[in-house]
Amino acid sequence: MWLIRRGNLSTLTREYDLGMKSLEVHNQPPPLVDYNLFRTDPVLESAVVNEGAGSVTETLDLFGARVGTAEVIEWGYLANRNIPILHTHDQYGSRIDQVEFHPAWHSLMDLAITHGLHSLPWEGDASEFAHTTRIAQMYMSSQIEAGHFCPISMTTSVVPSLQMTESVADLWLPRITTRSYDPTFRPADKKSGVLLGMGMTEKQGGSDVRANTTEAFPVNGGGPGGEYRITGHKWFVSAPMCDAFLILAQAPGGLSCFLLPRWTPDGQVNTLRLMRLKDKVGNRSNASSEIEFEDTYGELVGYEGRGIPTIIEMVNGTRLDCTMAGASLMRQSLTQAAWHVKYRHAFGSALIDKPLMQNVIADLEVETEVATLMMMRLAVAFDRAAVDPQEAAFKRIALPIAKYWVTKQTTPVVREAMECLGGNGYIEESMMPRLFRESPVNAIWEGSGNVIALDLLRAVTREPDSVKAFFVDLEEFDDANADVRAAVQRAKDSLYNTSDPEAEARMMVELLAKAWAATLIVRHGDQDLLDAYSSSRLRGHHGSHFGTLATDLPIESLARRAIPAL
Ligand SMILES: Cc1cc2nc3c(=O)[nH]c(=O)nc-3n(C[C@H](O)[C@H](O)[C@H](O)COP(=O)(O)OP(=O)(O)OC[C@H]3O[C@@H](n4cnc5c(N)ncnc54)[C@H](O)[C@@H]3O)c2cc1C
DSSP: OOEEEOOSOTTTOOEEEOSOGGGOOOSSOOOOOSOOTTTTOHHHHHHHHHTTOGGGHHHHHHHHHHHTSHHHHHHHHHHHHSOOEEEEEOTTSOEEEEEEOOHHHHHHHHHHHHTTTTTGGGSTTOOTTHHHHHHHHHHHHHHHOSTTHHHHHHHHHTHHHHTTSHHHHHHHHHHHTTOOOOOOOSOGGGSSOOOEEEEOOBTTBSSOGGGOOOEEEESTTOOTTOEEEEEEEEEEEEOTTSSEEEEEEEETTEEEEEEEESBOTTSOBOOEEEEEEOOOSSOTTSOEEEEEEEEEEEEEESOTTOHHHHHHHHHHHHHHHHHHHHHHHHHHHHHHHHHHHHHOEETTEEGGGSHHHHHHHHHHHHHHHHHHHHHHHHHHHHHHHTTOHHHHHHHHHHHHHHHHHHHHHHHHHHHHHHHHTGGGGGSTTSSHHHHHHHTTHHHHSSSOHHHHHHHHHHHHHHOHHHHHHHHHHHHTTOSSOHHHHHHHHHHHHHHHSOSOTTTTHHHHHHHHHHHHHHHHHHHHTOHHHHHHHIIIIISOOOOSSSSOOOTTSOHHHHHHHTSOOO
């Protein structure tokens, strides 16, 4: 007689009574569900507290418990297994240009939006730690499902660009901040809440948006908030079900930023044609499309010819979120790995008790904790930048460093974590393949590595105050340790002792990132982490791969930090 009971978590829950010894399942970990992603992540909690945002921990605690439930974890699996479908036409041949999502996607979106993850910094009663709270929450929810953070991120991030034209902001901001998820396809003024996307990339150029060929013609003189008609295309537009998009197009006065709603103000469907959905490596739950415009209604945001400075306000926000997403993928993959090796036995003992596995997990923990510290410090800078010029200057340079460093570290960390699960890590029923496929995207979109390194160079040459502010922040914490002091000096020297700054821009970012990471650890007050970081990342006692920490370090205790304590 055999009985197999499956709960709603079909891939994770198993209770076997097979009555046949050879079919008994043992030496596999229990399902990792119903755990609190905040309370089981001590570095996140202490980073929030150490950055002065202790007052928000209760909110994060509640959210962490919710996103770790078996129900939400299952939504993540379902939304990725049942990917969006584009419907360009109805059965009669009329264009409809709509995307169909699985109900699990809608549940994930609803959870994020009802918690204000798309709007916290812009709400009327926003807390002084709105960015910090939001980033910590996004970091937790993205661990469970990363695709839905894209429209959430874009909706939050477009606001500073919209605010450059009062009439546009007055109309759209109240619609964004309702905390109501309304996926219906109707004019925005008839909906209880809206989402916004963006389109910059065209076939002939993504990083170099000056190559955009889409054209915009003013109606009745145009000008900020005025009507334009737009013809052309965008090669990548994620989340095409959004209610409006910020796009770039060539106006008579040069490259400009426009808001394109899905419906025109007189209640007609606007002519945004969804041509195809991209068949992507990862980010499968999220729809990314190619769009064509034909005499499409748009409103100018900012001024003609000022498209890049206008939309860059949005890009700053999405780059913060890319940093968050990288850190989040690192943490979740390490959580999965540490959970597995805690329960999996081989050659007579649990894998976590093997010195070599401890070295691998500890090394991954070092990298992941640094990513979390950078993410939280940056989020706090976003909060303080509005009231503190030093923080605004610091943010200018810290943002490209964090975006570059964290998103590039993500794939190696996720790949090594996958290996900790052995063969199980390569099987689609585990979460690892999804995390792995997702891991490169944050380094590609919102400025690929070289573009980010060149952005840093631009800040160094054109905004020297940002460099000054950055080093003021670092030097406050570089006294404690000679290695840290030397790293900060090396980073400083790299900016000025160079014969070919463009060719050396990546090296500059790396040295700045390592110096910043080291001072963040000092600021965080964690001696074990500092010792491991100094030895491996600053003094070079480290091989080419993870698991090569020097053995005089507290490897076992660092490794055990990665295991979620339920
Ligand atoms: C899943 C996904 C979703 C996306 N969603 C959107 C979206 O919603 N809206 C949108 O507008 N775009 C979107 N994109 C596009 C994305 O932002 C671009 O692909 C990215 O900015 C790079 O542009 P590109 O593809 O044209 O590459 P290119 O600009 O051709 O760059 C190719 C490579 O050259 C490097 N490079 C560029 N300039 C230089 C230089 N001066 N020196 C040295 N190296 C350089 C880049 O770093 C990159 O490695 C999405 C992309 C993906 C993968």
